Amino acid sequence: MANSPAVLITGLTKHFGKVHALDGLDLTVRTGEVHGFLGPNGAGKTTTLRILLGLLRADAGHTELLGGHPWRDAVELHRRLAYVPGDVVLWPTLSGGEAIDLLGRLRGGLDRQRKAALLDRFGLDPAKKGRAYSKGNRQKVALIAALASEVDLLLLDEPTSGLDPLMEATFREVIAEERTRGRTVLLSSHSLAEVEALCDQVTIIRDGRTVETGTLAGLRHLTRTTISADLDHVPHLLNELAGVHALTVSGSHVSFQIDGEHLQTALRLLTDAGVRQLTCRPATLEELFLRHYQAVA
Amino acid sequence: MNGTLTLVRLALRRDRVLLPVWIVVIAGLVTVSASAIAELYPHAGQRIALGVTIGATPALQALTGPVFDAASVGGLTAWRATTMASALAALMSILVVTRHTRAEEETGRAELLGSCVVGRQAVPAAAVAVAVTANAVITLLITVGLAGQGLPAAGALAFGAAVGGTGWVFTGVALAAAQLTTHARTASALACATLGLAFLLRALGDAAKAEALAWSSPLGWAQRVRAFAGERWWVIALFAVTALALVAAAALLARRRDLGAGLLPPRPGRPDARASLAGPVALAWRLQRGGLLGWAVGFAIAGTLFGALAHSLGDLVADNPHMAALLARMGGTDALTDAFLTAELSVLALVAGGYAVQATLRLRGEESALRAESVLATAVTRRRWSLSHLALALGGSALIMSVGGLSAGLAHGLRIGRPAGQAARMLGAALLQVPATWTLAGIAMLLFGLLPRLTALAWAALVAFALLAQLGELLQLDDAVMNLSPFSHVPQTLGRPVDAGPLLGLLLVTAALLAAGIVAFQRRDLQQE
Numbered sequence: 001m002a003n004s005p006a007v008l009i010t011g012l013t014k015h016f017g018k019v020h021a022l023d024g025l026d027l028t029v030r031t032g033e034v035h036g037f038l039g040p041n042g043a044g045k046t047t048t049l050r051i052l053l054g055l056l057r058a059d060a061g062h063t064e065l066l067g068g069h070p071w072r073d074a075v076e077l078h079r080r081l082a083y084v085p086g087d088v089v090l091w092p093t094l095s096g097g098e099a100i101d102l103l104g105r106l107r108g109g110l111d112r113q114r115k116a117a118l119l120d121r122f123g124l125d126p127a128k129k130g131r132a133y134s135k136g137n138r139q140k141v142a143l144i145a146a147l148a149s150e151v152d153l154l155l156l157d158e159p160t161s162g163l164d165p166l167m168e169a170t171f172r173e174v175i176a177e178e179r180t181r182g183r184t185v186l187l188s189s190h191s192l193a194e195v196e197a198l199c200d201q202v203t204i205i206r207d208g209r210t211v212e213t214g215t216l217a218g219l220r221h222l223t224r225t226t227i228s229a230d231l232d233h234v235p236h237l238l239n240e241l242a243g244v245h246a247l248t249v250s251g252s253h254v255s256f257q258i259d260g261e262h263l264q265t266a267l268r269l270l271t272d273a274g275v276r277q278l279t280c281r282p283a284t285l286e287e288l289f290l291r292h293y294q295a296v297a
Numbered sequence: 298m299n300g301t302l303t304l305v306r307l308a309l310r311r312d313r314v315l316l317p318v319w320i321v322v323i324a325g326l327v328t329v330s331a332s333a334i335a336e337l338y339p340h341a342g343q344r345i346a347l348g349v350t351i352g353a354t355p356a357l358q359a360l361t362g363p364v365f366d367a368a369s370v371g372g373l374t375a376w377r378a379t380t381m382a383s384a385l386a387a388l389m390s391i392l393v394v395t396r397h398t399r400a401e402e403e404t405g406r407a408e409l410l411g412s413c414v415v416g417r418q419a420v421p422a423a424a425v426a427v428a429v430t431a432n433a434v435i436t437l438l439i440t441v442g443l444a445g446q447g448l449p450a451a452g453a454l455a456f457g458a459a460v461g462g463t464g465w466v467f468t469g470v471a472l473a474a475a476q477l478t479t480h481a482r483t484a485s486a487l488a489c490a491t492l493g494l495a496f497l498l499r500a501l502g503d504a505a506k507a508e509a510l511a512w513s514s515p516l517g518w519a520q521r522v523r524a525f526a527g528e529r530w531w532v533i534a535l536f537a538v539t540a541l542a543l544v545a546a547a548a549l550l551a552r553r554r555d556l557g558a559g560l561l562p563p564r565p566g567r568p569d570a571r572a573s574l575a576g577p578v579a580l581a582w583r584l585q586r587g588g589l590l591g592w593a594v595g596f597a598i599a600g601t602l603f604g605a606l607a608h609s610l611g612d613l614v615a616d617n618p619h620m621a622a623l624l625a626r627m628g629g630t631d632a633l634t635d636a637f638l639t640a641e642l643s644v645l646a647l648v649a650g651g652y653a654v655q656a657t658l659r660l661r662g663e664e665s666a667l668r669a670e671s672v673l674a675t676a677v678t679r680r681r682w683s684l685s686h687l688a689l690a691l692g693g694s695a696l697i698m699s700v701g702g703l704s705a706g707l708a709h710g711l712r713i714g715r716p717a718g719q720a721a722r723m724l725g726a727a728l729l730q731v732p733a734t735w736t737l738a739g740i741a742m743l744l745f746g747l748l749p750r751l752t753a754l755a756w757a758a759l760v761a762f763a764l765l766a767q768l769g770e771l772l773q774l775d776d777a778v779m780n781l782s783p784f785s786h787v788p789q790t791l792g793r794p795v796d797a798g799p800l801l802g803l804l805l806v807t808a809a810l811l812a813a814g815i816v817a818f819q820r821r822d823l824q825q826e
Contacts, residue, residue, distance in 0.1 A: 053674045056822045075676050083674040089667045091584060092480065095566030098574060105575045106675035126568040131479060142671070 012061035036199035082146035090130030097126030135162035228255035232274030304423035324438035356640035371525025386464035394471035397424035400481035432464030452525035462536030469543025476550035577685035604708030646730035656690035702727025739810025746817030
């Protein structure tokens with residue numbers, strides 16, 4: 001079991017009437033990793049999580065969660081995982097502290113000391129009634145309930161979308177600790193900085209399909225590097241070189257983007273032309289994102 | 298008020314099915330009652346005889362009010378259909394107003410609208426405009442429907458205005474209630490409790506011939522418009538003035554609070570849950586206990602009042618020598634009292650059916666608010682979660698019927714000097730009604746499992762059963778149709794041996810409905826609105 005992935009999804013499809021929410025999605029989350037789950041709005045992230053939770057039934061495809069079947073074995077699996085929904089809705093008449101205790105007990109147990117510590121770190125007042133919390137504070141309630149539970153897997157759906165920057169930093173610290181404790185985390189997010197800081201592996205989906213998956217370093221390798229240089233003379237071969245994009249030349253200064261596999265050739269060409277100054281910047285996750293997101297149109 | 302018209306259009310778009318159904322049902326009910334009376338009692342003599350029977354039956358007057366002119370078809374229609382149609386128009390107005398005011402604030406949609414070019418009062422103004430217009434359409438349809446059957450036009454208009462006017466008054470009641478609480482459910486419960494109280498006051502006033510009591514209720518006013526019996530037009534103005542006053546009061550209340558807030562500030566809760574809040578049943582109890590307490594109090598009050606009244610009815614009727622003779626033929630004072638108490642218990646049972654539907658549909662409420670997701674993502678099966686709220690629905694309806702029966706029995710028993718015996722007898726009679734209310738929970742559960750978006754049909758079923766109970770005999774409907782209602786299978790008389798067969802049948806049907814509903818829910822996707 002230890003070596004089997006925490007989440008294994010292949011060819012997952014789900015239709016709502018005529019809408020294809022998921023259209024052959026693949027996702028593998030290995031045990032012990034923090035996995036970033038990215039995609040534009042409506043790409044199918046929440047639908048995927050709901051299928052993993054047995055709240056929705058898959059139309060086709062293979063889905064395995066902690067070695068079990070998400071729909072059939074729902075209750076046994078739910079003892080070993082905690083879920084933070086993207087839209088946290090609390091019971092208006094229950095206080096935040098009551099909701100945390102209740103959700104923990106329904107999962108099968110809550111670490112009281114950890115709950116107290118988390119309340120302190122997130123600065124949450126547990127005595128307020130559910131209807132009195134802001135979006136960020138509702139999210140904190142769900143997060144604390146999940147993090148204080150003794151579970152193997154955390155499914156987090158955009159958990160920081162309502163948190164302020166200070167609390168985002170706290171969230172990152174806490175997730176980093178969870179990783180060292182050996183918990184597996186599937187983190188759907190829009191915050192690129194968060195994913196870069198936390199995630200070992202990243203999966204990007206679009207229109208219900210997986211478009212990229214791998215380590216951040218691996219994904220970067222597939223993308224373009226931005227180079228800008230001041231040269232003794234501008235080599236006229238530069239614009240004919242394979243893999244060069246967005247070339248601009250002004251006097252002795254050139255800047256361009258270059259596909260990963262042609263980087264070495266380009267650098268050789270530049271050194272031959274006499275480099276006076278050179279900056280070389282790897283693709284940011286943001287550029288990676290935009291490339292996939294914009295392709296929607 | 299900027300943007301009110303746009304909001305009215307939005308409300309009409311959202312209610313494009315529901316509102317026309319309400320309007321057609323209410324207006325149709327009145328029209329059908331009139332044609333049935335014309336067909337079944339073609340001669341004035343027959344109608345007058347019916348009027349005398351009604352006069353000797355306080356139970357009937359408690360349900361439907363006094364007859365002002367038994368000789369005419371219009372007069373009998375006004376007796377038979379006014380209370381029913383007015384109460385339904387009031388209910389429609391309450392639901393429409395709450396849905397477009399407090400419910401909008403609670404979900405935060407009003408905030409979205411409030412940030413657009415929409416005046417501060419536009420949301421309540423639009424809700425009131427929709428409700429007032431819907432009631433005006435009902436007035437118009439009733440007028441046309443009755444006049445179209447050859448009844449006097451003035452009476453038809455007075456009838457329609459009495460129904461629409463009651464709707465206007467409860468538009469104001471609902472708007473004021475929506476300012477007081479932060480919860481749409483609490484707001485509509487408050488307005489519905491007011492409607493229940495209005496019904497109770499009118500029923501007591503009419504049964505005991507206490508005019509002042511009847512005049513304290515808008516439902517009593519609707520009767521006292523005296524459609525087809527020397528119309529009192531000024532009562533229509535009373536409706537309009539009351540409605541305006543309530544709307545003005547609501548506007549004053551609204552000015553004293555923020556968007557989304559109520560007038561009463563929220564109190565802090567416990568930082569930790571009690572050890573007892575540990576499972577789905579505990580959660581369901583926690584969520585529903587406040588509402589259940591309200592229902593129980595309402596049933597205790599209604600039971601006590603009807604019980605206290607029952608013994609006086611015989612005297613009241615016996616004072617009139619003509620009535621006394623009729624009474625003797627019907628089985629004497631005891632029979633009259635028993636008939637009255639039985640009739641009141643069946644009304645309570647219909648209301649308890651409403652509780653059963655509401656408590657069961659809490660499942661749907663939790664689902665569409667996404668709170669069910671949080672619970673079902675933990676180690677709780679769908680069956681266990683369903684059963685938690687069903688336990689409240691079934692246990693709660695049994696509880697409130699017991700409270701109603703016990704308090705009626707105690708109050709009646711204290712008057713005749715046998716409190717314990719009467720309490721036990723009435724408790725037993727009330728419990729006999731429980732299986733029928735459970736059937737409604739079964740219908741609601743089946744809808745929740747199979748057609749979660751159409752759970753409102755459970756309310757339609759309740760209204761249909763209520764109409765069968767109210768109109769079935771008048772329309773001389775076939776037994777096969779009458780038997781569609783679970784309430785037709787309840788033994789209806791106190792002091793006769795009980796046939797357990799139909800009750801067992803009801804229990805079996807209910808169990809099957811509940812099981813089918815749970816299985817269907819276990820197989821479907823969770824769905825939002």
